[in-house]
Structure formats: C-alpha cells, structure tokens
Amino acid sequence: MDEVLLVSRCKVNLFLKIGERLANGYHLLTSLFFPLPYPTDEIKVTLTSEESFFLTSNFKFLEQNNILEKCFWLFKKETGFQGGCKVYLNKKVPIGAGLGGGSANAAVFLNFLNHLLPTPLGKNSLIRIASQLGADVPFFLFNKPSWVEGIGEKIEPLAIDLTGLKGLLICPKIKISTKWAYECWDKIQISKKSFLTLSAWINKKSVSQGRIVLLNDFEKIIFHAYPQMRELKEEMFKLGACGGGLSGSGSAMFFLFRETKKQKQAQAVLDKLGLLSYNYSFV
Numbered sequence: 001m002d003e004v005l006l007v008s009r010c011k012v013n014l015f016l017k018i019g020e021r022l023a024n025g026y027h028l029l030t031s032l033f034f035p036l037p038y039p040t041d042e043i044k045v046t047l048t049s050e051e052s053f054f055l056t057s058n059f060k061f062l063e064q065n066n067i068l069e070k071c072f073w074l075f076k077k078e079t080g081f082q083g084g085c086k087v088y089l090n091k092k093v094p095i096g097a098g099l100g101g102g103s104a105n106a107a108v109f110l111n112f113l114n115h116l117l118p119t120p121l122g123k124n125s126l127i128r129i130a131s132q133l134g135a136d137v138p139f140f141l142f143n144k145p146s147w148v149e150g151i152g153e154k155i156e157p158l159a160i161d162l163t164g165l166k167g168l169l170i171c172p173k174i175k176i177s178t179k180w181a182y183e184c185w186d187k188i189q190i191s192k193k194s195f196l197t198l199s200a201w202i203n204k205k206s207v208s209q210g211r212i213v214l215l216n217d218f219e220k221i222i223f224h225a226y227p228q229m230r231e232l233k234e235e236m237f238k239l240g241a242c243g244g245g246l247s248g249s250g251s252a253m254f255f256l257f258r259e260t261k262k263q264k265q266a267q268a269v270l271d272k273l274g275l276l277s278y279n280y281s282f283v
C-alpha cells in the first residue's frame with residue numbers, strides 16, 4: 001500500500017475546572033476545549049502484511065512508548081484488525097505543552113484505522129477505545145469546540161463565536177507533566193468554595209474588566225512553580241489582551257485580542273523574548 005499522510009492538530013482549554021479525584025486517580029473536569037488549526041503533526045502511515053508496528057520520529061525519544069503504538073495494539077485487540085503499520089511521526093506540536101499533541105496523534109490514527117474496517121466502529125465504541133489511550137483523546141475524534149466533562153469522555157459540541165477576535169498562542173520552552181500538575185492540585189487542595197457558576201464568573205469579571213474571562217484551575221499551580229509565566233500573562237493583558245491564560249496543564253498559553261494591531265504588537269514582544277508563538281484570526 002502507498003504511504004498515507006495523516007495530519008493532527010492541537011487544542012487549547014478556554015475554561016478548565018478540576019473536580020473530585022476518583023478512586024482510579026483521575027479527576028473529573030469541566031472544560032471548554034477549542035481546536036486550533038495549527039501547529040500540526042504529520043503521521044505517515046504505510047500498511048504492511050506483518051502483524052507488527054514500527055515507528056520512527058524526528059524526536060528519537062518518541063520512538064519508545066508512543067501513544068500511536070498503544071493505539072495500534074489496542075485497536076487490534078478490540079477489533080481483530082489484520083496486518084501491521086510502519087509509521088513516521090513528524091512532530092511539530094510542542095510536547096508537554098497542554099496542547100494535547102499526543103492525544104491528537106492517537107485520535108487521528110484511531111479514526112484512520114477504523115475506516116479500514118469492513119464495518120467501522122460507531123462513535124461510542126471509538127470513545128470507549130480513545131478513553132483508554134488518554135483523557136484528551138476522545139475530544140480529538142471530533143475536534144470541534146466542545147464542552148467536555150467526566151474524565152474527558154463526555155463531549156458536547158458547543159457553538160463558540162469568536163468572530164472578529166484575534167488569537168495568540170504562546171509556547172514557552174517549559175515541558176510540564178500533566179500527572180505532576182494534577183498531583184500538585186491534590187496536594188494544595190485548592191478551595192472550591194470560591195467557585196462561581198460559569199455564567200456568574202463571566203458576568204462578574206467581564207462586566208468589571210471588559211474581558212472575556214477564561215478560567216483554568218491549573219494556573220495557580222503552574223504560575224506558583226513558574227512565576228515568569230504569570231508575568232507573561234500579565235504582560236499580554238497590559239498589551240491589550242481581552243482574555244486568555246493557561247491551556248490545559250500548560251505550559252502553553254492562549255490569548256484573545258479585539259484589535260489586530262495589539263495582537264501583532266504582543267507577538268513582536270514575544271519574538272524579542274525568543275518565544276515561539278502562533279497567531280490566529282477568527283472570521
């Protein structure tokens with residue numbers, strides 16, 4: 001078979017509230033997932049007749065314990081899929097950034113394998129398999145702005161209107177373990193009593209500050225560990241951001257601007273700081 005090129009993208013969390021910790025160690029969460037069109041990863045797949053999986057990547061350390069390999073063998077076990085794959089992963093989405101890069105890889109690969117079946121699995125079966133690969137994987141099966149609950153398996157598409165706004169994604173060179181971030185959350189036992197309902201939170205804050213308030217429970221933890229990130233967020237608001245903050249468990253941050261001029265000025269500051277960033281225009 002010829003080589004097939006799959007492209008996977010990434011996401012930011014525009015709202016993320018951590019709930020209770022379950023017996024299996026995972027936490028319930030309520031989050032607003034927003035897909036971004038770039039940066040992207042490329043996954044080149046060649047099907048083989050052997051019952052094997054072989055992966056190479058532009059990042060050597062990703063050639064072991066890759067979520068794509070976990071996905072392949074789990075899919076085989078669940079469906080009896082015949083044959084093997086040779087995969088080349090060209091990784092461009094920052095790793096450990098809270099952008100779901102690996103999760104997106106797995107979801108795109110799972111959808112690809114599923115379409116090779118004589119009778120592809122339905123949505124619920126795919127979500128069940130995706131959930132075993134990682135909490136963010138189910139979202140990327142559909143990759144639409146969504147309200148996500150449970151551990152990440154309850155996905156409700158949401159019409160979020162960012163028309164006219166400009167986006168700016170900042171990718172600091174800080175790799176953060178999601179597991180570590182959740183463990184810190186458990187240790188700090190951050191009070192949840194102060195939590196307003198989402199609408200009250202947005203109404204209360206946005207009226208007073210004219211901002212589109214985004215909330216991420218991980219900020220307290222990550223900004224405590226990396227104060228320079230709090231400073232960066234404050235700088236973005238000084239430069240005219242109308243909303244934004246940490247994505248997932250970080251380190252990436254995402255900001256919204258009403259004016260292109262201010263977005264470009266902010267990106268110029270990031271360029272001077274040597275920080276990787278991406279800009280978006282929502283039409």
Ligand SMILES: C[C@](O)(CO)[C@H](O)COP(=O)(O)OP(=O)(O)OC[C@H]1O[C@@H](n2ccc(N)nc2=O)[C@H](O)[C@@H]1O
Pocket residue numbers: 013016025026027028029031098100103133134135136137150151152178179182248249
């Ligand atoms: C922070 C988010 O990225 C928000 O989108 C997700 O909740 C994390 O999704 P993810 O990176 O796909 O997480 P996984 O790779 O499944 O889990 C990594 C580790 O994070 C912790 N984890 C993850 C998701 C979740 N709902 N509760 C957790 O406590 C667990 O210790 C888990 O072992």
Ligand SMILES: Nc1ncnc2c1ncn2[C@@H]1O[C@H](COP(=O)(O)OP(=O)(O)OP(=O)(O)O)[C@@H](O)[C@H]1O
Pocket residue numbers: 062065066067068089091094095096097098099100101102103105136176178248249250
């Ligand atoms: N295909 C893959 N791409 C990236 N990381 C992978 C992949 N397979 C396994 N991993 C491991 O998973 C870890 C987290 O990957 P990822 O880049 O998805 O984190 P993230 O962007 O923080 O995702 P999330 O937002 O889901 O926390 C990496 O540090 C890496 O060791």
